[in-house]
Amino acid sequence: MRPHLCQFFILSIIILSACGEEKSITLPTAMQLEQAHERYKEPGFDKRRFVQKDMLPVLQKHADAFKFEILGNSVEGREIYQVNIGEGPVKVLLWSQMHGDESTATMALFDIFNFLKxxxxxxxxMRTLLKEQLSMKFIPMVNPDGAERFIRRNALGIDLNRDALRTASIEAKILKNAQTDFSPHFGFNLHDQSRYYNTQGNRHPATISVLAPAYNEEREINEVRLNAMKVIAGMNKLLQQIVPQHVGKYNDAFEPRAFGDNFQKWGTSTILIESGGFPEDPEKQYIRKLNFIAILGALSEIASGQYEKYSQDEYFSIPDNESRLFDLLIKNVKVESGDYTYTTDIGVRRNENNLGREHYVTGVVSDWGDLSTFFGYVELDAEGLSLSEGKLYEKRVDHEKLSISEAMELLKQGYMWVNATNKRKGELHHLPLMVVTPEESVDSEVNMGGKANFFLKKEGQLRYAVVNGYLVDLMEENPDILLQNRF
Ligand SMILES: [Zn+2]
Structure with missing residues (x-):
């Protein structure tokens, strides 16, 4: 049997008063932690796509300060590390990237290591409080084989987060053993979610979503789950200081095979953090900062016992996640189809494709019709504008010699596609044009489910282009966006 949690907090208050503390510690504000992040941000990561080989030298920097353990090896033999910090009575386990393409929190954990060191x-x-009150164990990349390919699943194609019961995958077994061996009081289950989640009823992306997972079908609340809810309520309060309305609550349907649900069932108060999207943050570096703030804030609440003051009502008042976002939402555009003219909204999403440490996107028309209940990261009211197809520039062009302004000139003349003389396929380019080889067929038709390449005309004049899902204002010399297009 584990001692009751309250005993620890009684103990911690005694310790604090024995040290001459009149009252409990004042926890830092979100703004203070934001400044701390500027100072302690790990420079070894600046993009979402990195592999274990990139992480190991960064981990090595902490070898003198913190105790490492190798918990085991992945299917392909990569070590799974655990970093142990603090000697306190309250045990906390934090694990990230059990889904290989969800790396935002992994970056933040390294920022936290820098901060704690x-x-x-x-x-x-605050550091003293954390290290004296908590025993923290961090597993910063549970699925290194998935991270190698930047995919969700492991090398066997198994989703670790549906393998908590069967533990067919070695990585799931390792995570389960980490729980059994340590019996943590608190657990942080760190993931990334779709950037298309907004917070219910408003246009703000759910940049951080939280959940105290259910431990049974009835979604009952016992003390274990209640403590997770209280920590989350405190975390939400902290985040609201800097990103109001950007915190959502993840669906709490019980998933019997998932780790969060089972950790909760096994007696660990488990806090799920999901990193979503934020405007103009494709590499999620701002969201990484929010993770740093949220996790350090929550750890301080736990270490000081201050989370106890929050209620489940405060947790339930966090708005639910909703999936009503597009990368680009164009409203009220006129479409002529034969003899028929109608008005539609166009919802565009840009699907990501891995390209080594980079990525390129494929812009698609993902919805069409009345989208008045949806929102866009970028929105355009196209009242008075009509849809128009782009043309192919037949003459061969060496696209590598094409400047952005020359590409803009072609675009302004209605050319959406150019034929490149250079036939190397697969490279990333940032031109506001679709670059194709002569062998590729060009489909200029615009419709639901099709590629998002088209123009918007006003009184017969081209006014905007949508190139691979990016909105380009044709009145501008150079579009102020980094287009991730692929040749
Ligand atoms: Zn995940």
Whole structure:
């Protein structure tokens, strides 16, 4: 049997008062943690796509300061590391990237290592509190084989988060053993979610979503789950200071095979954090900062016992996730189809494709019709504008010699596609044009489910282009967006 949690907090208050503390520690604000992040952000990561080989030298930097354990090896033999920090009575396990393409929190955990290792007067009191009250174990990349390919599943094609019961995959077994061996009081289950989630009823992306997973079908609330809810309520309060309305609550339907649900069932108060999207943050570096703030804030609440003051009502008042976002939402555009003219909204999403450490996108028309209940990261009211197809520039072009302004010139003349003389396929380019080889067929028709390449005309003049799902204002010299197109 584990001692009751309250005993630890009674103990911690005694310790604090024995040290001459009059009252409990004042926890840092979100703004203070935001500044700390600027200082302690790990420079070894600046993009979402990295592999274990990139992570190991960064991990090595902490070998003197923190104790490492190798919990085991992945299917393809990559080590799964655990970093142990702190000697306190309250045990916390944090694990990230059990889905190989969900790396935002992994970056944040390394920022937290830098923070915990450092010494500065502004945060020393907090560091001492964390290290004296908590025993923290971090597993920063549960699925290194998936990370190698930047895919969700492991090398056997198994989704680790549906393998908590069967543990057919070695990585799931390792995570389960980590829980059994340590019996943590608190667990942080760190993931990324679709950037198309908004917070219910408003246009803001659910940049961070949270959940105290259910431990049974009835979604009952016992003390274990309630403590997770309280920690989340505190975390939400902190995040609202800097990203109001950007925090959503993930669906709490019981998933009997998932880790979060089972950790909760096994007696660990489990907090799910899902990193979603934020405007103009394709590499999720701002969202990484929010993870740093949320996790450190939550750890401080746990270490000080201050999470106890929150209620389940505060948790339930967090708006639910909703999936009503597009990358680009064009409203009220006129479409002529034969003799028929009608008005439609066009919802565009840009699907991501891996390209080594980079990615390129494929812009598609993902919905069409009345989208008045949806939102866009970028929205355009196209009242008075009509849809128009692009043309192929037949003459061969060496696209590598094409400047952005020359490409813009072609676009302004109605050319959406250019034929390239250079036939190397698969490279990334940032031109506001679709570059194709002469062998490729060009489909200029615009419709639901098709590619998002078209123009918007006003009184017969081209006004905007949508190139591979990106909105380009044709009145501008250089579009102020980084287009991730692929030749
Ligand atoms: Zn996930």
């Amino acid at each position: 450092a010494e500065d007067s502004a945060f020393n009191e």
